[in-house]
Amino acid sequence: MPLETFTIGKVIGKGSYGEVYLVKHRKERKQYVMKKVDLSKASSRERKAAEQEARLLSQLRHPNIVSYRESFQDEKGFLYIVMNFCEGGDLYTKLKAHSKEGKVLEETQVVEWFVQIAMALQYMHERNVLHRDLKTQNIFLTKSKIIKLGDLGIARVLETSSDMANTLIGTPYYMSPELFSNKPYNYKSDVWALGCCLYEMCTLRHAFNAKDMSSLVYKILKGKTPPLPPNYSSDLCGIVQSMLELEPEKRPSAGRLLRHNYIKKQIALFLEGTKNRQKQKTVSKEDRIPSAKSKASKTQSAKSDSGYSGSGLEASIATISAVDCVFR
Numbered sequence: 001m002p003l004e005t006f007t008i009g010k011v012i013g014k015g016s017y018g019e020v021y022l023v024k025h026r027k028e029r030k031q032y033v034m035k036k037v038d039l040s041k042a043s044s045r046e047r048k049a050a051e052q053e054a055r056l057l058s059q060l061r062h063p064n065i066v067s068y069r070e071s072f073q074d075e076k077g078f079l080y081i082v083m084n085f086c087e088g089g090d091l092y093t094k095l096k097a098h099s100k101e102g103k104v105l106e107e108t109q110v111v112e113w114f115v116q117i118a119m120a121l122q123y124m125h126e127r128n129v130l131h132r133d134l135k136t137q138n139i140f141l142t143k144s145k146i147i148k149l150g151d152l153g154i155a156r157v158l159e160t161s162s163d164m165a166n167t168l169i170g171t172p173y174y175m176s177p178e179l180f181s182n183k184p185y186n187y188k189s190d191v192w193a194l195g196c197c198l199y200e201m202c203t204l205r206h207a208f209n210a211k212d213m214s215s216l217v218y219k220i221l222k223g224k225t226p227p228l229p230p231n232y233s234s235d236l237c238g239i240v241q242s243m244l245e246l247e248p249e250k251r252p253s254a255g256r257l258l259r260h261n262y263i264k265k266q267i268a269l270f271l272e273g274t275k276n277r278q279k280q281k282t283v284s285k286e287d288r289i290p291s292a293k294s295k296a297s298k299t300q301s302a303k304s305d306s307g308y309s310g311s312g313l314e315a316s317i318a319t320i321s322a323v324d325c326v327f328r
Contacts, residue, residue: 002070002072002080003072003074003080005025005026005027006023006024006025006026006032006034006082007023007024007026008021008023008034009021009022009023009024009031010022012033018035018036018037018038018050019035019036020033020034020035020036021033021034021035021036022034022085023082031085031087032069032082032083032084032085033082033083033084033085033086034080034081034082034083035050035080035081035082035083036078036079036080037050037078037079037080037081038077038078039073039077039078039079040076040077040078050079050081051079054068054071054079054081056129057071057081057083058071059127060123060124060127060129062119062120062123063146064116064117064119064120064123064146064147064148064149065120065123065124065148065149065150066083066084066086066140066148066149066150067083067084067148068081068082068083069082069083069084070082083150084148086140086141086142086148086150087141087142087143088140088141088142088143088145089140089141090136090137090138090139090140090141091113091136091137091139091140091141091147091197091201092135092136092137092139094141095136095200095201095204096204098204099204099205104202104203104204104229104231105201105202105204107231107232107233107236108266110198110201110202110232110236111236111263111266112270113139113147113201114194114197114198114201115258115263115266115267116146116147117134117139117147117149117194117197118194118254118257118258119254119258120147120149121134121149121187121190121191121194121254122253122254122255122258124190125187125190125253125254125255126255130186130187130189130190131149131190131193132189132190133151133174133193134149134174134190134193134194134197135173135174135193135196135197136197136200136201137151138150138151139197172213172216173196173206173207173208173209173216174192174193174196174197175189175192175193175220176188176189176192176193176220176248177192177220177221177223177246178248180217180220180221181221185248186248187253187254188248188249188251188253189248190254191243191251191252191253191254191257192243192244192248192251194243194254194257195207195240195242195243195244195251196208196244198239198240198243199225199228199240199244202228202229202232202236202240203226203228203229207225207244208220208225221246223244223245223246225240225244228240233262235260235262236262239257239260239262239263242257243257
């Protein structure tokens, strides 16, 4: 039985129809996250959401989306979804810690995380998948600070990229105006939520906040947010504003955001920095290698320079086959 291959650890999360455990594979000795969903007690909608998450995760393969390992059901009606564990926790908790310390994030860090989230969204949208619940609590970090987009439980697969979804679903703070207006929506609602996340990374607070639901809806429908702190560039401010346009048609796609001149420049700087670090490592390594092995060392050096290692954006870009999309 698949469940017996894991040692069940502590509960690290609870939802309306399930619990999330930290588990360890007995043979691999590797930690995973296991979502346990009681399908016998779940409503048809909840059952559909859980089964859809398992199906979607098995199909989506991207360095910035939580990796799926397996899913299975037992005789008691429980569905188990096993995913890679993100040791760095979620972005919401990370931002909350910065807020308590009164420390805003450096713009380079904000952009590094933003680009990774946008890459994950672009990948999903190209496959006609909406996330529909993008928020900082659903954005995770690995040990090496690589972004992983997770919790696809209410994601929806559209038949075509022009189809519009109609269900009112998501987390209120990140919901787009069209959702509250009962209008059909598409991937531009995810872009709005991404704008809310980017604003939150810069200000350490929600883009739209209120004491009650009606006040929150009013603020979102007006679309006005306080300006970003002055330490952030006008380019970044403009990107936030473009994603929080009231009219969905005016918001850029995730792909277009990645092709923004400012973003392309930042990506180029990240990659250049990685190349320089690779060269420094190679030179240092060659200094320690005996001359008899110098030829092999140089061959290895050439291979190293063609790829990128490191954390965050660098590692993500290195493993994306369609990386040229950001330079078109």
